[in-house]
Amino acid sequence: MASVLIIDDNEAMREGMAITVARMGHEVTAAAGAAEGLAAAKRKRFDFVITDLKMEGQTGIDVVRTLRAADPAAVVMVVTAFGTVETAVEAMKEGAFDFIQKPFPPEVLRAKVEKGLEYAASQREVARLRELNRSLTEDATPRFDLDAMVGESQAMRQIAAAVRKVAATDTTVLVLGESGTGKELIARALHDLSPRRSGPFVTVNCAALAEGLLESELFGHEKGAFTGAIRRKLGRFELADGGTIFLDEIGEISPAVQTKLLRVLQEREVQRVGGDETVRVDVRVVSATNRDLAQMVREGRFREDLYYRLHIVPITLPPLRERPEDIGLLADHFVRKHAPRINRKVRGTTQEARKQLLRYRWPGNVRELENAIEQALVFCEGEEIGVADLPQTLGAPRNDAVLSLPGGELSLTEVLEDLERQLIARAYEKAKGVKTETARLLGIKTSALYYKLEKYGFIQKGEATDEA
Secondary structure, eight states: OOEEEEEOSOHHHHHHHHHHHHHTTOEEEEESSHHHHHHHHHHSOOSEEEEESSOSSSOHHHHHHHHHHHOTTOOEEEEESSOOHHHHHHHHHTTOSEEEESSOOHHHHHHHHHHHHHHHHHHHHHHHHHHHHHHTOOTTSOSOOGGGSOOOSHHHHHHHHHHHHHHTSOOOEEEEOOTTSOHHHHHHHHHHTSTTTTSOEEEEETTSSOHHHHHHHHHEEOTTSSTTOOSOEEOHHHHTTTSEEEEETGGGOOHHHHHHHHHHHHHSEEEOBTOOSEEEOOOEEEEEESSOHHHHHHTTSSOHHHHHHHOSEEEEOOOGGGOGGGHHHHHHHHHHHHHHHHTOOOOEEOHHHHHHHHHSOOTTHHHHHHHHHHHHHHHOOSSEEOGGGSOGGGTOOOOHHHHOOTTSSOOHHHHHHHHHHHHHHHHHHHTTTOHHHHHHHHTSOHHHHHHHHHHTTSSOTTOOOOOO
8 A cells, every 4th residue: 555645726636536546545645735735745755646737826846846856756746637748848857757637537547646656666666775785885985805806826916906997987897707716706896996886786697597587687677568577677777777787697698688788788778678768777887707708709699799898898817727826825715714604613724635626627616616615614623624624526535434334435325426526527617617508518407407516516505597
Protein backbone atom coordinates (compact mmCIF):
# COMPACT_ATOMS: atom_id res chain seq x y z
CA MET A 1 0.00 0.00 0.00
CA ALA A 2 1.33 3.41 -1.01
CA SER A 3 0.36 6.90 0.20
CA VAL A 4 -1.11 9.21 -2.45
CA LEU A 5 -1.93 12.93 -2.15
CA ILE A 6 -4.65 14.35 -4.46
CA ILE A 7 -4.92 18.14 -4.84
CA ASP A 8 -7.91 19.53 -6.77
CA ASP A 9 -10.29 22.41 -6.00
CA ASN A 10 -13.11 20.67 -7.90
CA GLU A 11 -14.83 18.52 -5.28
CA ALA A 12 -16.42 16.05 -7.71
CA MET A 13 -13.15 15.54 -9.58
CA ARG A 14 -11.17 15.27 -6.34
CA GLU A 15 -13.50 12.70 -4.81
CA GLY A 16 -13.70 10.70 -8.03
CA MET A 17 -9.92 10.36 -8.24
CA ALA A 18 -9.71 9.56 -4.53
CA ILE A 19 -12.21 6.70 -4.87
CA THR A 20 -10.37 5.23 -7.88
CA VAL A 21 -6.99 5.33 -6.14
CA ALA A 22 -8.40 3.99 -2.85
CA ARG A 23 -9.90 1.02 -4.70
CA MET A 24 -6.38 0.21 -5.90
CA GLY A 25 -5.54 -0.44 -2.25
CA HIS A 26 -3.64 2.77 -1.52
CA GLU A 27 -3.96 5.28 1.30
CA VAL A 28 -5.40 8.55 -0.05
CA THR A 29 -5.24 12.09 1.31
CA ALA A 30 -7.43 14.65 -0.53
CA ALA A 31 -6.79 18.41 -0.43
CA ALA A 32 -9.13 21.13 -1.75
CA GLY A 33 -6.36 23.44 -2.93
CA ALA A 34 -2.64 24.03 -3.27
CA ALA A 35 -2.17 25.57 0.19
CA GLU A 36 -3.97 22.67 1.89
CA GLY A 37 -2.05 20.10 -0.18
CA LEU A 38 1.36 21.64 0.49
CA ALA A 39 0.58 21.79 4.21
CA ALA A 40 -0.26 18.06 4.13
CA ALA A 41 3.01 17.35 2.29
CA LYS A 42 4.94 19.15 5.07
CA ARG A 43 3.39 16.87 7.70
CA LYS A 44 3.92 13.65 5.75
CA ARG A 45 5.97 12.35 2.85
CA PHE A 46 3.75 10.93 0.09
CA ASP A 47 4.80 8.30 -2.44
CA PHE A 48 2.86 9.97 -5.26
CA VAL A 49 1.15 13.35 -5.70
CA ILE A 50 -1.63 14.21 -8.17
CA THR A 51 -2.35 17.93 -8.56
CA ASP A 52 -4.76 19.92 -10.68
CA LEU A 53 -3.12 22.61 -12.82
CA LYS A 54 -5.68 25.45 -12.74
CA MET A 55 -6.63 26.29 -9.14
CA GLU A 56 -7.40 29.50 -7.28
CA GLY A 57 -4.28 30.96 -5.71
CA GLN A 58 -1.30 28.75 -6.38
CA THR A 59 -1.32 26.60 -9.53
CA GLY A 60 -0.26 23.01 -10.09
CA ILE A 61 3.06 24.29 -11.49
CA ASP A 62 3.62 26.04 -8.13
CA VAL A 63 2.87 22.76 -6.35
CA VAL A 64 5.38 20.86 -8.50
CA ARG A 65 8.04 23.54 -8.00
CA THR A 66 7.55 23.67 -4.20
CA LEU A 67 7.46 19.90 -3.68
CA ARG A 68 10.49 19.27 -5.88
CA ALA A 69 12.46 22.01 -4.15
CA ALA A 70 11.78 20.38 -0.77
CA ASP A 71 12.37 16.84 -2.06
CA PRO A 72 14.04 16.32 -5.46
CA ALA A 73 12.77 12.71 -5.42
CA ALA A 74 9.10 13.77 -5.19
CA VAL A 75 6.96 12.17 -7.92
CA VAL A 76 4.17 14.52 -9.05
CA MET A 77 1.60 14.20 -11.85
CA VAL A 78 -0.28 17.23 -13.19
CA VAL A 79 -3.96 16.98 -14.20
CA THR A 80 -5.67 19.67 -16.24
CA ALA A 81 -8.59 20.38 -18.53
CA PHE A 82 -6.43 22.88 -20.38
CA GLY A 83 -3.92 20.50 -21.86
CA THR A 84 -1.55 22.05 -24.33
CA VAL A 85 1.91 21.07 -25.43
CA GLU A 86 3.28 24.28 -23.90
CA THR A 87 1.68 23.54 -20.53
CA ALA A 88 2.98 19.97 -20.55
CA VAL A 89 6.50 21.15 -21.38
CA GLU A 90 6.37 23.73 -18.56
CA ALA A 91 5.22 21.10 -16.06
CA MET A 92 7.94 18.68 -17.14
CA LYS A 93 10.61 21.39 -16.93
CA GLU A 94 9.64 21.95 -13.30
CA GLY A 95 10.08 18.21 -12.65
CA ALA A 96 6.57 16.78 -13.10
CA PHE A 97 6.68 13.01 -13.62
CA ASP A 98 3.68 12.88 -15.97
CA PHE A 99 0.82 14.90 -17.46
CA ILE A 100 -2.80 13.85 -17.98
CA GLN A 101 -5.68 15.77 -19.57
CA LYS A 102 -9.28 15.77 -18.32
CA PRO A 103 -11.59 14.03 -18.85
CA PHE A 104 -10.11 10.57 -18.47
CA PRO A 105 -11.62 7.16 -17.57
CA PRO A 106 -10.68 5.42 -14.28
CA GLU A 107 -8.50 2.83 -16.04
CA VAL A 108 -6.25 5.58 -17.44
CA LEU A 109 -5.81 7.08 -13.98
CA ARG A 110 -5.05 3.65 -12.52
CA ALA A 111 -2.38 3.02 -15.15
CA LYS A 112 -0.78 6.42 -14.53
CA VAL A 113 -0.76 5.91 -10.75
CA GLU A 114 0.71 2.42 -11.11
CA LYS A 115 3.46 3.71 -13.41
CA GLY A 116 4.21 6.61 -11.07
CA LEU A 117 4.44 4.38 -8.00
CA GLU A 118 6.78 1.99 -9.83
CA TYR A 119 9.00 4.92 -10.71
CA ALA A 120 8.89 6.21 -7.12
CA ALA A 121 9.87 2.76 -5.80
CA SER A 122 12.83 2.57 -8.20
CA GLN A 123 13.97 6.05 -7.14
CA ARG A 124 13.81 5.06 -3.46
CA GLU A 125 15.86 1.93 -4.17
CA VAL A 126 18.54 3.93 -5.97
CA ALA A 127 18.62 6.43 -3.09
CA ARG A 128 18.88 3.59 -0.57
CA LEU A 129 21.79 1.95 -2.40
CA ARG A 130 23.63 5.24 -2.74
CA GLU A 131 23.12 6.07 0.92
CA LEU A 132 24.34 2.61 1.88
CA ASN A 133 27.40 3.11 -0.30
CA ARG A 134 28.07 6.52 1.27
CA SER A 135 27.74 5.08 4.77
CA LEU A 136 30.40 2.49 3.94
CA THR A 137 32.75 4.97 2.33
CA GLU A 138 34.89 7.78 3.67
CA ASP A 139 34.67 10.37 0.90
CA ALA A 140 38.12 11.77 1.49
CA THR A 141 39.97 8.47 1.97
CA PRO A 142 40.41 5.74 -0.65
CA ARG A 143 39.27 2.32 0.56
CA PHE A 144 41.85 0.49 -1.48
CA ASP A 145 45.55 0.39 -0.69
CA LEU A 146 47.75 -0.65 -3.61
CA ASP A 147 50.02 -2.32 -1.06
CA ALA A 148 47.27 -4.94 -0.91
CA MET A 149 48.39 -6.00 -4.39
CA VAL A 150 51.00 -8.34 -2.99
CA GLY A 151 54.06 -8.76 -5.19
CA GLU A 152 57.62 -7.56 -5.66
CA SER A 153 57.99 -8.59 -9.30
CA GLN A 154 58.72 -5.92 -11.89
CA ALA A 155 55.41 -6.69 -13.63
CA MET A 156 53.33 -6.04 -10.51
CA ARG A 157 55.21 -2.83 -9.71
CA GLN A 158 54.48 -1.57 -13.22
CA ILE A 159 50.80 -2.51 -12.90
CA ALA A 160 50.51 -0.67 -9.57
CA ALA A 161 52.02 2.45 -11.15
CA ALA A 162 49.64 2.23 -14.12
CA VAL A 163 46.61 1.83 -11.85
CA ARG A 164 47.55 4.97 -9.89
CA LYS A 165 47.77 7.01 -13.11
CA VAL A 166 44.63 5.66 -14.78
CA ALA A 167 42.47 5.78 -11.63
CA ALA A 168 42.56 9.59 -11.60
CA THR A 169 40.84 9.70 -15.00
CA ASP A 170 37.47 8.56 -16.35
CA THR A 171 39.09 6.51 -19.11
CA THR A 172 37.58 3.15 -20.02
CA VAL A 173 39.89 0.29 -18.98
CA LEU A 174 40.15 -3.31 -20.20
CA VAL A 175 41.84 -5.70 -17.73
CA LEU A 176 43.32 -8.78 -19.39
CA GLY A 177 44.61 -11.97 -17.83
CA GLU A 178 43.91 -15.60 -17.05
CA SER A 179 41.24 -16.62 -14.55
CA GLY A 180 42.33 -16.13 -10.97
CA THR A 181 44.97 -13.46 -11.64
CA GLY A 182 43.07 -10.72 -9.77
CA LYS A 183 41.23 -8.77 -12.48
CA GLU A 184 38.42 -7.73 -10.16
CA LEU A 185 41.01 -6.52 -7.64
CA ILE A 186 42.36 -4.15 -10.31
CA ALA A 187 38.84 -2.93 -11.14
CA ARG A 188 38.17 -2.29 -7.47
CA ALA A 189 41.45 -0.35 -7.17
CA LEU A 190 40.59 1.80 -10.20
CA HIS A 191 37.30 2.75 -8.54
CA ASP A 192 38.52 3.24 -4.97
CA LEU A 193 41.46 5.41 -6.03
CA SER A 194 39.33 7.54 -8.35
CA PRO A 195 37.22 10.69 -7.81
CA ARG A 196 34.21 8.34 -8.12
CA ARG A 197 35.10 6.46 -4.94
CA SER A 198 32.01 7.77 -3.10
CA GLY A 199 29.76 6.44 -5.87
CA PRO A 200 28.62 2.83 -6.36
CA PHE A 201 30.87 0.03 -7.61
CA VAL A 202 28.68 -2.45 -9.50
CA THR A 203 29.94 -5.83 -10.76
CA VAL A 204 28.39 -7.96 -13.52
CA ASN A 205 29.62 -11.45 -14.41
CA CYS A 206 28.71 -11.52 -18.11
CA ALA A 207 29.37 -15.26 -18.43
CA ALA A 208 27.01 -16.24 -15.62
CA LEU A 209 23.77 -15.17 -17.36
CA ALA A 210 22.03 -16.18 -20.55
CA GLU A 211 21.68 -13.51 -23.26
CA GLY A 212 18.13 -12.41 -22.36
CA LEU A 213 18.85 -12.26 -18.65
CA LEU A 214 22.13 -10.41 -19.17
CA GLU A 215 20.42 -7.75 -21.29
CA SER A 216 17.81 -7.19 -18.56
CA GLU A 217 20.50 -7.19 -15.87
CA LEU A 218 22.62 -4.60 -17.67
CA PHE A 219 19.96 -2.27 -19.02
CA GLY A 220 16.88 -3.02 -16.88
CA HIS A 221 13.37 -3.75 -18.09
CA GLU A 222 9.86 -2.33 -18.00
CA LYS A 223 6.87 -4.08 -16.49
CA GLY A 224 5.45 -6.59 -18.96
CA ALA A 225 8.56 -6.60 -21.15
CA PHE A 226 8.60 -10.40 -20.98
CA THR A 227 6.99 -13.22 -19.03
CA GLY A 228 7.78 -12.74 -15.37
CA ALA A 229 8.52 -9.00 -15.64
CA ILE A 230 5.94 -8.04 -13.01
CA ARG A 231 7.50 -4.65 -12.27
CA ARG A 232 10.04 -2.20 -13.61
CA LYS A 233 13.63 -3.12 -12.83
CA LEU A 234 16.60 -0.78 -13.02
CA GLY A 235 19.65 -2.17 -14.81
CA ARG A 236 23.18 -2.27 -13.43
CA PHE A 237 24.17 0.76 -15.53
CA GLU A 238 21.50 2.88 -13.85
CA LEU A 239 22.48 1.56 -10.42
CA ALA A 240 26.12 2.44 -11.16
CA ASP A 241 25.28 6.05 -12.08
CA GLY A 242 27.94 8.32 -10.60
CA GLY A 243 30.28 5.40 -10.01
CA THR A 244 31.94 2.49 -11.79
CA ILE A 245 30.57 -0.62 -13.49
CA PHE A 246 32.83 -3.67 -13.80
CA LEU A 247 31.91 -6.00 -16.69
CA ASP A 248 33.70 -9.25 -15.95
CA GLU A 249 34.21 -11.88 -18.69
CA ILE A 250 33.18 -9.37 -21.37
CA GLY A 251 34.33 -11.78 -24.09
CA GLU A 252 31.34 -14.04 -23.38
CA ILE A 253 28.58 -11.59 -24.41
CA SER A 254 26.48 -12.30 -27.50
CA PRO A 255 26.54 -10.16 -30.69
CA ALA A 256 23.12 -8.68 -29.81
CA VAL A 257 24.28 -7.53 -26.37
CA GLN A 258 27.54 -6.26 -27.91
CA THR A 259 25.51 -3.94 -30.15
CA LYS A 260 23.49 -2.53 -27.27
CA LEU A 261 26.55 -2.14 -25.08
CA LEU A 262 28.30 -0.21 -27.83
CA ARG A 263 25.40 2.25 -27.94
CA VAL A 264 25.62 2.78 -24.18
CA LEU A 265 29.34 3.51 -24.42
CA GLN A 266 28.84 5.91 -27.32
CA GLU A 267 25.72 7.76 -26.18
CA ARG A 268 26.05 7.41 -22.38
CA GLU A 269 22.40 6.43 -22.15
CA VAL A 270 20.45 3.18 -21.71
CA GLN A 271 17.09 1.98 -22.93
CA ARG A 272 15.34 -0.57 -20.74
CA VAL A 273 14.07 -3.79 -22.31
CA GLY A 274 10.47 -3.20 -23.40
CA GLY A 275 10.77 0.57 -22.99
CA ASP A 276 10.84 3.50 -25.40
CA GLU A 277 12.52 6.24 -23.38
CA THR A 278 16.25 6.54 -22.78
CA VAL A 279 17.95 7.25 -19.46
CA ARG A 280 21.20 9.19 -19.20
CA VAL A 281 23.94 7.54 -17.14
CA ASP A 282 27.28 8.82 -15.85
CA VAL A 283 29.33 5.65 -15.45
CA ARG A 284 33.00 4.71 -15.69
CA VAL A 285 33.35 1.34 -17.46
CA VAL A 286 35.99 -1.22 -16.52
CA SER A 287 35.82 -4.59 -18.25
CA ALA A 288 37.85 -7.78 -18.01
CA THR A 289 38.38 -10.99 -19.92
CA ASN A 290 40.62 -14.04 -20.14
CA ARG A 291 39.91 -14.25 -23.86
CA ASP A 292 41.99 -12.92 -26.76
CA LEU A 293 39.54 -10.24 -27.92
CA ALA A 294 41.76 -9.18 -30.81
CA GLN A 295 41.66 -12.72 -32.17
CA MET A 296 37.88 -12.83 -31.65
CA VAL A 297 37.60 -9.61 -33.69
CA ARG A 298 39.61 -11.19 -36.52
CA GLU A 299 37.33 -14.23 -36.39
CA GLY A 300 34.19 -12.07 -36.49
CA ARG A 301 33.04 -13.13 -33.01
CA PHE A 302 33.47 -9.73 -31.36
CA ARG A 303 32.60 -6.30 -32.75
CA GLU A 304 35.66 -4.35 -33.78
CA ASP A 305 34.11 -0.96 -32.86
CA LEU A 306 33.17 -2.25 -29.39
CA TYR A 307 36.68 -3.68 -28.93
CA TYR A 308 38.26 -0.28 -29.53
CA ARG A 309 35.75 1.37 -27.19
CA LEU A 310 36.74 -1.03 -24.41
CA HIS A 311 40.46 -1.24 -25.23
CA ILE A 312 41.34 2.43 -24.64
CA VAL A 313 43.68 1.58 -21.74
CA PRO A 314 44.58 -2.13 -21.43
CA ILE A 315 46.10 -3.53 -18.23
CA THR A 316 47.46 -7.07 -18.57
CA LEU A 317 47.95 -9.22 -15.49
CA PRO A 318 50.65 -11.91 -15.85
CA PRO A 319 49.86 -15.47 -14.71
CA LEU A 320 51.36 -16.54 -11.40
CA ARG A 321 53.78 -18.97 -13.07
CA GLU A 322 55.44 -16.00 -14.82
CA ARG A 323 56.18 -14.19 -11.55
CA PRO A 324 57.52 -16.89 -9.20
CA GLU A 325 59.15 -14.26 -6.98
CA ASP A 326 55.64 -13.33 -5.78
CA ILE A 327 54.53 -16.85 -4.80
CA GLY A 328 56.22 -16.88 -1.40
CA LEU A 329 54.96 -13.40 -0.55
CA LEU A 330 51.43 -14.34 -1.55
CA ALA A 331 51.57 -17.57 0.44
CA ASP A 332 52.60 -15.66 3.59
CA HIS A 333 49.90 -13.09 2.92
CA PHE A 334 47.21 -15.78 2.72
CA VAL A 335 48.52 -17.43 5.89
CA ARG A 336 48.08 -14.14 7.75
CA LYS A 337 44.67 -13.64 6.16
CA HIS A 338 43.15 -17.06 6.90
CA ALA A 339 44.96 -18.47 9.95
CA PRO A 340 43.02 -16.38 12.51
CA ARG A 341 39.69 -17.30 10.93
CA ILE A 342 40.53 -21.04 10.96
CA ASN A 343 41.93 -20.66 14.49
CA ARG A 344 45.45 -21.76 13.58
CA LYS A 345 48.61 -20.22 15.03
CA VAL A 346 50.65 -20.58 11.86
CA ARG A 347 53.33 -18.04 10.95
CA GLY A 348 54.31 -19.18 7.45
CA THR A 349 55.59 -22.07 5.33
CA THR A 350 58.65 -24.28 5.63
CA GLN A 351 61.45 -23.98 3.09
CA GLU A 352 60.52 -27.36 1.59
CA ALA A 353 56.86 -26.34 1.27
CA ARG A 354 57.84 -23.13 -0.44
CA LYS A 355 59.97 -25.04 -2.96
CA GLN A 356 56.97 -27.25 -3.65
CA LEU A 357 54.81 -24.17 -4.27
CA LEU A 358 57.41 -22.86 -6.71
CA ARG A 359 57.48 -26.14 -8.68
CA TYR A 360 53.73 -26.10 -9.34
CA ARG A 361 52.40 -24.27 -12.45
CA TRP A 362 49.24 -22.80 -10.82
CA PRO A 363 46.66 -23.00 -13.65
CA GLY A 364 44.16 -21.37 -11.27
CA ASN A 365 46.70 -18.61 -10.50
CA VAL A 366 46.43 -16.51 -7.31
CA ARG A 367 42.95 -17.79 -6.52
CA GLU A 368 44.16 -21.41 -6.59
CA LEU A 369 47.15 -20.52 -4.41
CA GLU A 370 44.86 -18.90 -1.84
CA ASN A 371 42.61 -21.96 -1.75
CA ALA A 372 45.64 -24.27 -1.43
CA ILE A 373 46.99 -22.28 1.55
CA GLU A 374 43.59 -22.24 3.21
CA GLN A 375 43.31 -26.03 2.77
CA ALA A 376 46.84 -26.52 4.12
CA LEU A 377 46.00 -24.46 7.21
CA VAL A 378 43.17 -26.87 8.02
CA PHE A 379 45.60 -29.83 8.19
CA CYS A 380 48.61 -27.99 9.62
CA GLU A 381 49.37 -28.87 13.26
CA GLY A 382 52.63 -26.95 13.71
CA GLU A 383 53.68 -23.33 13.45
CA GLU A 384 54.56 -23.65 9.76
CA ILE A 385 52.88 -25.28 6.78
CA GLY A 386 54.93 -28.28 5.68
CA VAL A 387 55.00 -30.27 2.45
CA ALA A 388 52.69 -32.90 3.91
CA ASP A 389 50.06 -30.24 4.67
CA LEU A 390 49.82 -29.08 1.05
CA PRO A 391 47.11 -30.44 -1.30
CA GLN A 392 48.27 -33.62 -3.05
CA THR A 393 47.48 -32.07 -6.44
CA LEU A 394 50.49 -29.81 -5.99
CA GLY A 395 52.68 -32.89 -6.26
CA ALA A 396 53.13 -33.26 -2.51
CA PRO A 397 52.24 -36.41 -0.51
CA ARG A 398 49.31 -36.10 1.83
CA ASN A 399 49.67 -36.18 5.58
CA ASP A 400 48.74 -39.84 6.19
CA ALA A 401 48.12 -39.24 9.88
CA VAL A 402 45.21 -37.02 8.91
CA LEU A 403 43.89 -38.44 5.65
CA SER A 404 44.61 -42.16 5.68
CA LEU A 405 42.26 -44.97 6.58
CA PRO A 406 42.97 -47.32 9.54
CA GLY A 407 44.60 -49.73 7.07
CA GLY A 408 47.00 -47.00 5.92
CA GLU A 409 45.53 -46.64 2.39
CA LEU A 410 43.57 -43.80 0.81
CA SER A 411 39.89 -44.48 0.13
CA LEU A 412 38.76 -45.05 -3.45
CA THR A 413 36.70 -41.86 -3.28
CA GLU A 414 39.77 -39.80 -2.34
CA VAL A 415 41.87 -41.35 -5.09
CA LEU A 416 39.19 -40.68 -7.72
CA GLU A 417 38.70 -37.10 -6.53
CA ASP A 418 42.44 -36.48 -6.75
CA LEU A 419 42.53 -37.86 -10.29
CA GLU A 420 39.50 -35.80 -11.29
CA ARG A 421 41.02 -32.62 -9.91
CA GLN A 422 44.27 -33.21 -11.80
CA LEU A 423 42.40 -33.78 -15.07
CA ILE A 424 40.37 -30.61 -14.55
CA ALA A 425 43.54 -28.64 -13.75
CA ARG A 426 45.19 -29.81 -16.98
CA ALA A 427 42.13 -29.05 -19.10
CA TYR A 428 41.66 -25.66 -17.41
CA GLU A 429 45.24 -24.71 -18.15
CA LYS A 430 45.08 -25.98 -21.74
CA ALA A 431 41.89 -23.94 -22.30
CA LYS A 432 43.62 -20.88 -20.80
CA GLY A 433 40.88 -20.51 -18.20
CA VAL A 434 38.01 -20.39 -20.72
CA LYS A 435 35.29 -22.38 -18.98
CA THR A 436 33.26 -23.36 -22.04
CA GLU A 437 36.39 -24.73 -23.73
CA THR A 438 37.42 -26.53 -20.52
CA ALA A 439 34.01 -28.21 -20.37
CA ARG A 440 34.35 -29.26 -24.04
CA LEU A 441 37.77 -30.80 -23.45
CA LEU A 442 36.44 -32.75 -20.47
CA GLY A 443 33.25 -33.77 -22.27
CA ILE A 444 30.95 -32.40 -19.56
CA LYS A 445 28.31 -29.67 -19.34
CA THR A 446 29.38 -26.15 -18.35
CA SER A 447 27.07 -26.31 -15.32
CA ALA A 448 28.86 -29.47 -14.11
CA LEU A 449 32.22 -27.80 -14.70
CA TYR A 450 31.27 -24.77 -12.58
CA TYR A 451 30.34 -27.11 -9.73
CA LYS A 452 33.66 -28.97 -9.94
CA LEU A 453 35.72 -25.76 -10.30
CA GLU A 454 34.11 -24.49 -7.11
CA LYS A 455 34.48 -27.87 -5.37
CA TYR A 456 38.21 -28.07 -6.06
CA GLY A 457 38.95 -24.40 -5.39
CA PHE A 458 39.58 -23.06 -8.90
CA ILE A 459 36.83 -20.42 -8.46
CA GLN A 460 35.32 -18.87 -5.37
CA LYS A 461 32.10 -20.12 -3.86
CA GLY A 462 29.17 -18.21 -5.30
CA GLU A 463 30.60 -17.91 -8.81
CA ALA A 464 28.97 -21.17 -9.83
CA THR A 465 25.96 -20.93 -12.12
CA ASP A 466 23.19 -23.15 -13.47
CA GLU A 467 24.30 -22.30 -17.00
CA ALA A 468 24.15 -25.43 -19.14
